[in-house]
Amino acid sequence: MKFERVRLSNFKCFADADVTLDRGVTVIHGVNGSGKSSLLEACFFALYGASALDRTLEEIVTIGADDAEIELWFTHAGEDYHLRRRVRVSSGRASTPDCVLETPDGSIDGVQDVEATVAELLRMDAEAFVNCAYVRQGEVNKLIDASPGDRQDMIDDLLQLGKLEEYRGRAGDARLAVEDVLDSQRAVLEEKERKVEEREDRDLHARKNALETELSEVEDDIERFEENRESARRTKESAEDTLDAYEEKRAELDDVEERITDLREKIAATERERDDLESEAREHRETADEHEETAETLLAEVDVEDADADAVAAQREELRAEREALQSAVQELGQSASEHGTRAESREEEAAALEERAASAREEADALAEEADELEQELAEDRERLEELEAEAAAKRAAFDDTPVAFGEAGARRDELKAELAGVRERETAVREELATARSRVEEAKELLDEGKCPECGQDVEGSPHVTDLAEYEATVAEHEATLESVTAERETVEERLERAEELVSVESEVRELESRVDSLGELLDDRAETVDEKRAEAEARREDAAELDAEAEEAREAAVDAREHAEEAREDLAAKNAEASALKARMETLADLGDALDAAERAREQAERAAERAETLAEQNEERRDTLADLRERKSKLEAEVDGDAVENARENLQKAEDYLEKVGPKLDDLREERDALRGQVGAVENAIEDLEDLREERDEVAERVERLESLHAESQDLESMYGDLRAELRQRNVQKLERLLNETFDLVYRNDSYDRIALSGTYELTVYQKDGEELNPEQLSGGERALFNLSLRCAVYRLLAEGIEGAAPMPPLILDEPTVFLDSGHVGQLVELVESMRRVGVEQIVVVSHDQELVGAADDLLHVTKDSTTNRSTVEEGVGSVLDAGPADDD
Numbered sequence: 063m064k065f066e067r068v069r070l071s072n073f074k075c076f077a078d079a080d081v082t083l084d085r086g087v088t089v090i091h092g093v094n095g096s097g098k099s100s101l102l103e104a105c106f107f108a109l110y111g112a113s114a115l116d117r118t119l120e121e122i123v124t125i126g127a128d129d130a131e132i133e134l135w136f137t138h139a140g141e142d143y144h145l146r147r148r149v150r151v152s153s154g155r156a157s158t159p160d161c162v163l164e165t166p167d168g169s170i171d172g173v174q175d176v177e178a179t180v181a182e183l184l185r186m187d188a189e190a191f192v193n194c195a196y197v198r199q200g201e202v203n204k205l206i207d208a209s210p211g212d213r214q215d216m217i218d219d220l221l222q223l224g225k226l227e228e229y230r231g232r233a234g235d236a237r238l239a240v241e242d243v244l245d246s247q248r249a250v251l252e253e254k255e256r257k258v259e260e261r262e263d264r265d266l267h268a269r270k271n272a273l274e275t276e277l278s279e280v281e282d283d284i285e286r287f288e289e290n291r292e293s294a295r296r297t298k299e300s301a302e303d304t305l306d307a308y309e310e311k312r313a314e315l316d317d318v319e320e321r322i323t324d325l326r327e328k329i330a331a332t333e334r335e336r337d338d339l340e341s342e343a344r345e346h347r348e349t350a351d352e353h354e355e356t357a358e359t360l361l362a363e364v365d366v367e368d369a370d371a372d373a374v375a376a377q378r379e380e381l382r383a384e385r386e387a388l389q390s391a392v393q394e395l396g397q398s399a400s401e402h403g404t405r406a407e408s409r410e411e412e413a414a415a416l417e418e419r420a421a422s423a424r425e426e427a428d429a430l431a432e433e434a435d436e437l438e439q440e441l442a443e444d445r446e447r448l449e450e451l452e453a454e455a456a457a458k459r460a461a462f463d464d465t466p467v468a469f470g471e472a473g474a475r476r477d478e479l480k481a482e483l484a485g486v487r488e489r490e491t492a493v494r495e496e497l498a499t500a501r502s503r504v505e506e507a508k509e510l511l512d513e514g515k516c517p518e519c520g521q522d523v524e525g526s527p528h529v530t531d532l533a534e535y536e537a538t539v540a541e542h543e544a545t546l547e548s549v550t551a552e553r554e555t556v557e558e559r560l561e562r563a564e565e566l567v568s569v570e571s572e573v574r575e576l577e578s579r580v581d582s583l584g585e586l587l588d589d590r591a592e593t594v595d596e597k598r599a600e601a602e603a604r605r606e607d608a609a610e611l612d613a614e615a616e617e618a619r620e621a622a623v624d625a626r627e628h629a630e631e632a633r634e635d636l637a638a639k640n641a642e643a644s645a646l647k648a649r650m651e652t653l654a655d656l657g658d659a660l661d662a663a664e665r666a667r668e669q670a671e672r673a674a675e676r677a678e679t680l681a682e683q684n685e686e687r688r689d690t691l692a693d694l695r696e697r698k699s700k701l702e703a704e705v706d707g708d709a710v711e712n713a714r715e716n717l718q719k720a721e722d723y724l725e726k727v728g729p730k731l732d733d734l735r736e737e738r739d740a741l742r743g744q745v746g747a748v749e750n751a752i753e754d755l756e757d758l759r760e761e762r763d764e765v766a767e768r769v770e771r772l773e774s775l776h777a778e779s780q781d782l783e784s785m786y787g788d789l790r791a792e793l794r795q796r797n798v799q800k801l802e803r804l805l806n807e808t809f810d811l812v813y814r815n816d817s818y819d820r821i822a823l824s825g826t827y828e829l830t831v832y833q834k835d836g837e838e839l840n841p842e843q844l845s846g847g848e849r850a851l852f853n854l855s856l857r858c859a860v861y862r863l864l865a866e867g868i869e870g871a872a873p874m875p876p877l878i879l880d881e882p883t884v885f886l887d888s889g890h891v892g893q894l895v896e897l898v899e900s901m902r903r904v905g906v907e908q909i910v911v912v913s914h915d916q917e918l919v920g921a922a923d924d925l926l927h928v929t930k931d932s933t934t935n936r937s938t939v940e941e942g943v944g945s946v947l948d949a950g951p952a953d954d955d
């Protein structure tokens with residue numbers, strides 16, 4: 063077996079690791095606490111679970127993580143295997159939801175099945191694996207420190223010798239169990255034999271014969287007494303029959319006498335009833351005669367041929383039909399009369415309405431004519447006014463005739479003049495101003511001259527050129543005054559003209575207004591004339607309407623008269639039919655009376671007949687009764703003869719005797735039967751005892767046979783027990799010898815020291831070391847380092863014994879050594895290297911060693927370097943890192 067690869071996720075200090083393992087020697091190194099041991103534990107955990115490691119499931123999951131996963135790939139006997147475990151922690155509790163082992167024959171699921179399969183495959187359970195292949199840290203000395211008994215158990219288990227001891231124990235248990243059963247069966251056999259003897263001593267068959275003779279005598283007696291009792295019973299029955307017959311006849315006689323009396327009474331009663339019925343029939347006949355007479359009288363009143371009820375009924379039916387016809391005619395006539403009346407009334411109403419409408423049409427016509435007259439009057443007046451207005455307008459227009467202005471241009475003329483006036487006025491003002499200026503200049507000049515100064519420049523007059531200008535100034539004033547005069551005259555002329563133009567403007571508007579009034583009045587007059595014509599035409603139409611309505615009214619009146627006549631006729635017919643109907647009713651009543659009389663007569667005759675019939679029936683009944691009475695009398699005399707006194711007396715005596723005998727024989731028989739039952743019981747008991755004896759003999763024979771079989775079984779189990787014991791001793795002896803040889807070989811190899819000669823291993827695996835001088839030494843007396851080497855030798859020897867000893871060579875698991883160098887000095891480490899090498903030489907496929915030691919690292923085929931990150935506390939593995947200088951000095955763990 064060989065580990066191929068291990069992959070970890072959250073296993074203890076490993077977050078993630080994936081390591082490939084090769085054949086040969088692999089050394090795992092790293093500083094304390096880096097996770098070396100954990101890596102080995104992971105492989106072991108994958109195979110056998112946490113309990114085999116003395117750990118809990120919770121402990122193997124990285125602190126703070128929920129999920130851990132471990133996968134191990136390994137080969138075994140040339141086949142590939144893959145094992146996967148997943149551990150889950152939930153609220154502090156860990157479980158293994160997945161555990162799968164994939165094998166070439168399919169996969170196995172579940173912790174228990176997987177572990178069982180692994181143990182079977184490797185032929186080792188967890189404990190055996192630890193004892194043989196996995197030398198755990200601190201357990202180097204386990205095999206040596208164990209007591210010889212424990213050591214014997216460990217090694218026996220490894221060599222599967224434990225099984226033989228187990229089988230021997232089982233055989234022993236079986237032997238003891240057989241012994242127990244055998245003892246108890248022997249006791250049973252003794253008891254049975256004793257009982258058989260005891261029964262045989264009693265003389266059971268002779269006792270049985272004597273009892274049977276006595277029993278048959280008693281049975282004979284019983285038979286005899288039972289026969290006698292039977293004959294007594296018969297006598298008693300016959301006597302009882304005779305007495306019963308007598309009683310019966312007596313009772314019948316009484317009954318017959320009673321029935322005779324009864325019949326006689328009934329006959330008398332029936333006769334009376336018959337008389338009554340006959341007189342009743344007579345009475346009914348008389349009544350019928352009376353009714354028939356009445357019918358005869360009524361028949362004369364009506365014309366019915368036959369005094370027969372059916373004919374009368376037929377006649378009545380006819381009359382009823384006739385009457386119904388009359389009634390419906392009466393109804394029709396009434397309806398017709400009222401219809402004609404109603405029609406007459408409505409015609410009259412219609413006529414009145416038409417007349418009224420004619421009158422109102424005529425009134426309307428008159429009103430319209432009157433309106434037309436009034437309008438015509440107004441029209442004439444308005445025409446006069448129109449002419450007046452036209453004349454006035456013409457007169458006003460005439461004002462334009464003397465002017466150059468045409469009608470319609472007055473407005474424009476006025477505006478022209480207004481503009482002209484404004485211009486003249488402006489000119490006038492300017493002239494006035496110039497005049498005022500000229501005048502004031504003359505004034506100033508005069509004043510200056512008075513003071514002697516020049517009027518022009520204000521300087522002294524002397525020498526001044528300007529003094530002559532005063533006259534000029536005065537001329538200018540005169541000039542301006544003349545201009546002003548002419549301008550003023552011009553302005554007044556213009557003003558006059560403007561006044562006249564304004565007048566013309568107002569005349570123009572008056573004329574226009576008058577002419578428009580003339581126009582509208584003209585239109586109005588035309589309208590009026592039209593209206594007058596319309597009214598007159600309408601009045602004519604109304605008058606025509608009135609004439610038509612009158613004609614219609616006349617027609618309606620005639621129709622009303624006609625309807626009244628018809629109504630009167632209908633009423634007369636109605637009276638006639640009513641009279642007819644009452645005559646019919648009287649006849650029907652007579653017929654009804656006739657019918658009643660005929661019915662009553664018939665009923666009376668029927669009743670008479672029924673009474674007569676019933677009387678007849680009663681007569682017949684009495685005839686029958688009289689016959690029965692004769693029969694009964696005959697039976698009575700016969701019964702009186704049969705009731706005989708002597709025979710009855712005889713029967714009574716016999717009955718008494720039989721009853722006496724029966725009273726005594728009962729108890730006698732009871733006694734005899736009791737005696738018989740007791741005897742039968744005794745015979746049965748003897749027979750049972752004989753049967754019991756036979757059963758006992760059979761049982762005794764069976765138990766004897768069983769005891770014999772048990773004895774042979776006991777001998778066999780004894781043989782088996784000693785066979786297993788012998789076998790184990792023999793096998794152990796052989797193994798011990800071989801183990802001793804291998805141990806000496808290995809020890810020689812690793813500890814070539816002059817002081818020790820050899821090691822001896824006793825049959826109970828007691829170890830003794832012999833010194834060169836022949837002295838014996840207990841291994842515990844060896845030094846720590848020597849002990850470690852000695853132990854490793856022993857381990858390796860056991861490993862080799864197993865590897866070689868099991869036929870078919872079950873492939874052995876890798877040899878795993880966790881810190882084997884702890885107690886060794888550097889020299890001995892060299893020997894350990896030798897040991898490892900030698901193991902490889904003898905064919906151990908894979909050796910995994912955890913160590914700090916430089917020399918061991920040097921001997922490795924492969925190296926795994928484990929480091930732990932001090933900040934995250936997570937470990938990682940690197941493969942094939944050759945330098946181990948960082949491994950530090952060997953520590954003391």
Ligand SMILES: Nc1ncnc2c1ncn2[C@@H]1O[C@H](COP(=O)(O)OP(=O)(O)OP(=O)(O)O)[C@@H](O)[C@H]1O
Binds near residue numbers: 098124
């Ligand atoms: N469940 C866990 N989660 C996280 N870390 C853990 C867990 N269990 C153990 N450890 C840590 O794993 C580390 C590795 O321990 P291990 O015994 O494998 O170390 P080592 O390399 O064999 O050391 P030494 O050389 O001292 O024997 C320890 O420091 C321990 O605290």
Ligand SMILES: [Zn+2]
Binds near residue numbers: 094095099
């Ligand atoms: Zn360690």
